[in-house]
Amino acid sequence: QQQVKQSPQSLIVQKGGISIINCAYENTAFDYFPWYQQFPGKGPALLIAIRPDVSEKKEGRFTISFNKSAKQFSLHIMDSQPGDSATYFCAASISQGGKLIFGQGTELSVKP
Amino acid sequence: SAVISQKPSRDICQRGTSLTIQCQVDSQVTMMFWYRQQPGQSLTLIATANQGSEATYESGFVIDKFPISRPNLTFSTLTVSNMSPEDSSIYLCSVELPFGAQYFGPGTRLLVL
Numbered sequence: 355q356q357q358v359k360q361s362p363q364s365l366i367v368q369k370g371g372i373s374i375i376n377c378a379y380e381n382t383a384f385d386y387f388p389w390y391q392q393f394p395g396k397g398p399a400l401l402i403a404i405r406p407d408v409s410e411k412k413e414g415r416f417t418i419s420f421n422k423s424a425k426q427f428s429l430h431i432m433d434s435q436p437g438d439s440a441t442y443f444c445a446a447s448i449s450q451g452g453k454l455i456f457g458q459g460t461e462l463s464v465k466p
Numbered sequence: 467s468a469v470i471s472q473k474p475s476r477d478i479c480q481r482g483t484s485l486t487i488q489c490q491v492d493s494q495v496t497m498m499f500w501y502r503q504q505p506g507q508s509l510t511l512i513a514t515a516n517q518g519s520e521a522t523y524e525s526g527f528v529i530d531k532f533p534i535s536r537p538n539l540t541f542s543t544l545t546v547s548n549m550s551p552e553d554s555s556i557y558l559c560s561v562e563l564p565f566g567a568q569y570f571g572p573g574t575r576l577l578v579l
Contacts, residue, residue, distance in 0.1 A: 386566045397558055397570040398509070400467075443508060449566035453499070456508045 356381060358446050360457025367464050373431040375460045377444035380425065384446040388454070389418065389429050392441045401442075402429070405449075434464045468493055468561050470571035478577045479549055486545045487574045489559035494539035497562035500532070503573070504555045515542040515559075549578045 360377045367373045377387075388403035404411045404418040404427065411418045417430040431438055444457040469492040479485050489498065498515040512532055514522040521534040536542045546553055556573045563569065 388568070390570075395575075397470075397573045400567060400569060403567065447566065447568075453511055453514070454509075454560075454568055456510075459508050 356455055358444060358455050358457045360444050360460060362460060363458065364461045365463070367434045367462065369434065369436060369464055369466050371434050371464075373434045373438065373462055373464070374428060375442055375444070375462070376426065376428045377446075377457050378424075378426045379446050379455075381446070381448075382425070383448050384455075386447045386449040387418070387420065387427050388445050388447075389416075390443045390445065392443065392459075398443060431462075434462075436464045436466050438462060439464050467567075468495065468563060468569045470559065470561060470569060472557075472559060472571040472574050474574060475572065476575040476577075478579060480579055481550055483549055484545055484547045485549065485576060486543050487557050487559075489542045489544070489571055491540050491561050495561040495563065496539070498536060498542045499560045499562070499568070500534060500542070500544045501558045501560060501570075502555045503558060509558065512544070512557075515544075546576065549576075551578045554578045 358379050389401045390398035391401045392398040402413050402416050404420050406422050415432045420427045442460045445454040447454045471490045473488045500512040501509045503509045511524050512527045515534050515536040517536045533545045554577050556575050558570050558573045560568050560570045
């Protein structure tokens with residue numbers, strides 16, 4: 355029940371296309387859902403996060419869509435660029451206490 | 467956000483030895499965490515570093531193997547004890563800021579021979 359399942363494991367997108375990564379969770383106590391971007395040799399960087407009181411959050415080219423009834427959330431990267439090539443992790447936590455449960459990661463490659 | 471540094475950034479160690487990793491943050495934070503990221507894998511929480519009390523360990527991680535210190539609100543150390551090649555991983559500290567946002571350090575890349 356503590357798992358967060360992420361798909362796909364890898365994704366190849368053409369420059370200018372839309373990258374979509376999906377995550378699903380079971381624990382309805384989760385109330386904080388961040389996405390992290392990790393480049394090789396670096397620590398994960400917080401990209402965008404959402405709480406279940408909203409269904410969508412947009413920051414620049416990055417959008418989180420959240421479906422509370424389906425217990426799913428997804429990251430959309432619009433106008434994908436080669437510089438977006440990285441590994442993306444979704445996560446979930448019960449915000450007071452902060453233990454993050456991570457998805458398995460998606461390796462995104464954006465082709466020029 | 468928070469600026470987090472870790473030392474060392476990488477190390478190569480011999481089997482049976484121990485390594486202490488330091489984590490420093492530029493502001494006082496209540497919650498600090500230590501994670502492990504095995505090669506090509508996701509992140510797994512090792513423990514929550516509590517200031518003024520013993521760390522809280524996750525299932526599968528024990529204090530004898532991963533002792534943690536948290537002497538103040540800006541600093542923590544993680545020791546990887548009696549290392550084996552299976553301990554080769556990236557070790558990451560993170561801090562939680564108000565409203566739940568969690569930020570990670572750059573990581574310590576450990577190779578055990």
